[in-house]
Structures are given as C-alpha cells and as structure tokens.
Amino acid sequence: MENEIFQLQYALDTFYFLICGALVMWMAAGFSMLEAGLVRSKNTTEILTKNVALYSISCIMYMVVGYSIMYGGGDLTFFLDGIVGDGVTGAEEPATYAPSADFFFQVVFVATAMSIVSGAVAERMKLWAFLAFAVVMTGVIYPMEGAWTWGGEAVFGMYTLGDLGFSDFAGSGIVHLAGASAALAGVIMLGARKGKYGPQGQTNAIPGANLPLATLGTFILWMGWFGFNGGSVLATASVESANSVAVVFMNTNAAAAGGLVAALIVARVLFGKADLTMALNGALAGLVAITAEPSTPTALQATLFGAFGGVLVVFSILSLDKLKIDDPVGAISVHGVVGLLGLLLVPITNGENSSFSGQLIGAATIFVWVFGTSLIVWGVIKALVGIRVTEEEEYEGVDLSECGMEAYPEFITSK
Template sequence: MESQIFELQYALDTFYFLICGALVMWMAAGFTMLEAGLVRSKNTVEILTKNVALFATASIMYMVCGYAIMYGGDLFLSGIAGGDTLVEDALAASAENGFGGDSVYSAASDFFFQVVFVATCMSIVSGAVAERMKLWSFLLFAVVMTGVIYPLEGSWTWGGNDVFGLFNLGDMGFSDFAGSGIVHMAGAAAALAGVLLLGSRKGKYGPNGEIRAIPGANLPLAALGTLILWMGWFGFNGGSVLKLGDIASANAVAMVFLNTNAAAAGGAVGALILARIIFGKADLTMLLNGALAGLVAITAEPSTPSALQATIFGVIAGIIVVLSILALDKIKIDDPVGAISVHGVVGLFGLLIVPITNPASTFIGQIVGAATIFAWVFIASLVVWSIIKLVIGLRISEEDEYEGADIAECGMEAYPEFIR
C-alpha cells in the first residue's frame, strides 16, 4: 500500500515539476514580446531571433556542461536515463530522504525545470543590449553565460558548494528561494557589463547631457509580454517549492502563488502612482516594469510573507524601479527595456528583505551572497564581453544602427508593409 501511495506522490511531484517548467519556458515568449514591443520596429526581427536562439543555446549548453557544473554529475546528462523513473530506484531514493520528506522526482524533470531558469537569466541580458549589439556576439556570450558563468554561481547557492573553496553561503545564512539574486540579479550583472562596453544608442543622449526618449514600436506587444511573464512567474516561484504531493507542500504552493500575484499587483500600482506624480501622466512602460519589479522582489522569498506583506514589498519594488530607471538614464546607462533596474536593482532589494519574514536567513548572509553573485557574474562577463569585443566586435556599425539591426543582422524586416 505504501509503495502505491509513493508511486502516486512521485508521479504527482514529477508532473508538477514539468508543468511549472513549461510555465517558465513560456516566460521566453513573455521576454520576446516585451522586448519586441519596447524596441523600434527596425530592430524587431533581430530581437525575436535573439530570444529564440538564446533559449536554444541555453538548453544545449546547460545539457553539455552547465547542469554538471551546478549540481555535479556527468557531462551531456549521461547520468540521466530512463531508469531513474523505475519504482525501485525511486523507492530507494525515498528511503534515503524519508517517505513524505524531501522531494523525490524524475531527474529528467529536475533538469528540465533548471534549464528554463538559465534561459530566463540569459533573456534578461537580451533587452538591455538591444538595438546596437551584433547578434553573433550576443550568442557567443550566451554560450559562456549559460554553460559556465551562471552554473558556477548556481553551484555556490542552490548547489551548496563553497565559493572557490573559501566559504559557504548557506552556512552564512544566505537564502534565495527562487532566484531574485541567483537568476535575476545575475542576468542584470551580465547585462550591465555588456552595456558599459557597448555604449548607448545613437541619439539617446544629447551633447549637453539631455535625455531623449526613444519610444518602443509596439506597446500592445509589450503589455502582452508582461502578462505572459506574470503568468509564467507562478511556475517560476511555485515550482521552486519542489513538491506538491502532501498537504504541507500543497499549502506552501498555494501561498507562493498568492504572494507572487500580490507582489506583482503592488508593484504595478506603486509604479503607476509614482509615474503619475513625476510625469503627470499614466506611463504604461513604468506600469509594466512595476509589475515585473514586484515579481522579481518576491522571488527571493514568496513562501513566508503574508499577502499584505507581499503587496507592500511589491509597492516598494515598483517605486524603486521607477527611480532606478530615471537614475540610470541620468548617468547615461542606456537600457532600452529597463532590465538592469527591474532585475538587478530590485533583485538586490528582494534579497535584502528576505530576513524580514524568514528568520533562517541573515542580513549579513544576504549581503555577502548578493555581493558574491554580482562580483562573479559582472567580472566574468566583463572579461568575456571584452574578449568578444577584441575578436569580432560587439557593436553594429553606425550605418547599420541607423538602418536597423533587422536588415543588417537578419536580412529581413518585421513590418515591411509599413516601411516601404
């Protein structure tokens, strides 16, 4: 009887993992639509190509070496085979963990859930460097980011390994439930390194330091992308519970879903109100980034806050992201979609508020963990970007930038009937 109950629990937890992984994979569509909406029409095909290609690249590189670096094991997933789903293997694993205790599920489902996270991290970079980076330079960086840079910092956090053999973040009280720092801030750190070497878009800043707005071509697509991301985030955070097949886990999943939605709502409202105060108008792009900011902030710990606390955290995140976007513009860091602010600045905020509701974490541990993730990803990315710049260059020519990356990089236009 116990074996039958376990089989059902094993199947349910594996199925839940796969469904949540599929939701996170759908976030790739969200990033694609959001970025396609916030760039100019002449750069649409290139941004679409980049987002689909980076997901494929991440899937391959994480299979080749990323998963092994992050969690140990064999390259090319050679240690994951169909046999890991056999009842006797699963029962043996359950006996080690305690029946009804730690999660026990198919190793293949675990890989699938993890690979969509690394693709999400790389998607963050895409928007920040949009409209002026060479497509193949970006994809070359994606190979290193998804195969080495992200997996290594993931091994120090979710993997539980010591940082270069020096200290253990978990022992210091570092906690990041679903990746405010591990995924989102890491992506922003890589993006920042690229943006600093790349420079701003032509015409973004005037000779006297004035900031010139460059509106996106399709705000309906941007809104659609944000709502897709909002939906996908339930898999991102909910799946990170890692288990569903018992009452305690089911309640935890429900609370994570509730808090994820509450934080997004708070972020949207906070950003909308602040934008109204500053600009005198309801700014749709700030509203969208506010919702995403709320989602990023709650990702570090969506299980322990109350719904009211999650909403308040979201409101603060929405306010922070508006101020951050304006501040980065003032220092001429050109980020067409606000990715560095949404995922980097708010990702840090998300890490720092974890100890407020989760006593197992410490402020010192969160600060050290955040500094470790940022320093490693930023420095490693800066080195890789610099090598790529030296070898093949990072930026398209001024003429190609004027004509648009679509023709220069992809040889086609997204909206030819409107351009001709």
C-alpha cells in the same frame, strides 16, 4: 499500500514540476513580446531571433556542461549518471520526483537569466556576438554561481553561502541579479544607442514600437512567474506542500499587483501622466522583489514588498539614464536593482534561514562573479569580432543588417 502512496506522490510531484517548468518556458515568449514591443520597429526581427536562439543555446549548453557544474561538482559524466533514471532505483535516498524533471525545470531558469541580457543590449549589438556570449553565460558563468547557491558548493572552496545565512527561494539573486549583472557588463562595454543622450547631458526618449505587444509580454511573464515561484516549492502531493504552493501563488500575484500600482502612481506624480512602460516594469519589479521569498510573507506583506519594488524601479531607471547607462527595456533596474531588494527583504519574514549580512554577502558574490567574468567575455568577443554594429547599420536598423528581413515590411516606405 505505502508503496502505492509513494508512487502516487512521485507521479504528482513530477507532473507538477513539469507543468511549472512549461510555465517558466512560456516566459521566453513573454520576454520576446516585451522586448519586441519596447524596441523600435526596425530592430524587431533581430530581438526575436536573439530570444529564440538564446533559449535553444541555453538548453544545449546546460545539458552538455552547465547542469554538471551546478549540481554535479564539475563531473561531466553527471548528466548521464545523475539525470537519466527514475530517481528511486538504487538510490540511497529516493527522490520525490524524476531527476529529468528537475533538469528541465533548471534549464528554463538559466534561459530566463540569459533573456534578461538580450533586452538591455538591444538595438546596437551584433547578433552573433550576443549568441557567443550566451554560450559562455549559460554553460559556465551562471552554473558556477548556481553551484555556490542552490548547488551548495563552497565558494572557491572557502565557504558555502547557505552557512553564512544566504537564502534565495526562487532566484531574485541567483537568476535575476545574475542576468542583470551580465547585462550591465555588456551595456558598459557596448555604449549607448546613438541619439539617446544629448550633448548637454539630456536624455532623449526613444519610444518602443508596439506597446500592446509589450503589455502582452508582461502578462505572459506574470503568468509564467507562477511556475517560476510555485515550482520552486519542489512538491505539491502533500498537505504541507500544497498549502505552501497556494501561498506562493497568492503572494506572487499580490506582489505584481502592488508593484504595478505603485509604479503607476509614482509615474503620475513625477511626470503628470500614467506611464504605461513604467507600470509594466512596476509589475515585473514586484515579481522580482517577491521571488527571493514568496512562501513566508502574508498577502499584505507581499503586496507592500511588490509596491516597494515598483517605486524603486522607477527611480532606478531614471538614475541609470542620468549615468548614461542605456537600457532600452529597463532590465538592469527591474532584475538587478530590485533583485537585490528582493534578497534584502528575505530576513524580514524568514529570519530563521537568512540574515541581512548573509544576503549581502550572497548578493556581492553573485554580482562580482557574474559582472567580472561577463566583462572579460564581452571584452574578448569585442577584441575578436566586435560587439557593436556600425553607425549606418544602427541607423537603418539591425533587422536588415543582421537578419536580412523586416518585421513589418508592409509599413516601410520604399526609397
């Protein structure tokens, strides 16, 4: 009877893990739609190509080397030894779910981190330069910082972040801050889009082509986030884990709602209008803010945390524009600035497993590693093949120069 109960729990937890992984995979569609809606129509095909390609590259690179670095101590045979099998036979401590399910869940996370980069460098980066960076980011850069955090490895052999009081439940820092750090390095190396900033320092708005698509993308991401945070409970086949999953789902939804409403109100106060793009980024900011610890706050606390993220993201987007850091979709603000906020909120409700100093050390470790290595990789790619399209190609749109086709050809007037 005891063995039958174990088998049932194993099956349920594995199935839950896989379903949550599928939800996170669906976030790739959300990023695609969001970014396609926020860029100009002449750059739509290229941004979609980047998103489907980066997802595929992430899956391959994480399988070949990334998972081994993150969880296998760098042993490149770990993939065959550690993932294939049932996680029970011959194991000293039987797993509660299939190891291959864990790999699938982890690989969609690395793809999410890489998706953050694509929007920030949109409309002026060479497609193949971006894909070359994706190979390094998903194969080495992300897995290394993942090994120091979720993998429990010592940073450069000196200390483990967990021992210092660092905690990140589902990845406000490990996934979102990491992706934003790589994006920031790329944006600095790349420069702003032509016409974004005027000679007197003014910021010129460059509206996206399809706000209905951007809104759809946001709702897809909102839905996928239930798998992102909920799956990080790692189980659901017991009373305790089922209750934890329910709380995580509740708080994830509450934070997104709080973030959207707060951003909408701030935009109304600052601009006199209800800015849809700020509202969408507010929802995403709320989701990022709660991701570091969605299991311990109350629903009200989660709503307030999300609202804090929604307010912060509006001011962050405006501040980056003043610094002439051109991010077409606001990815650096949503995932980076609010990702840091999410880490710093953890000790408020989970002081037993985290400290403010530990969170700051963890955030600094992630940022310095990812930003520094990304800057080097972007620099090497720039020196070898270049990372920016020509001014003429940028004016005509990268759809034609990079992909040879347009997303909306019937709306283009032939010359």
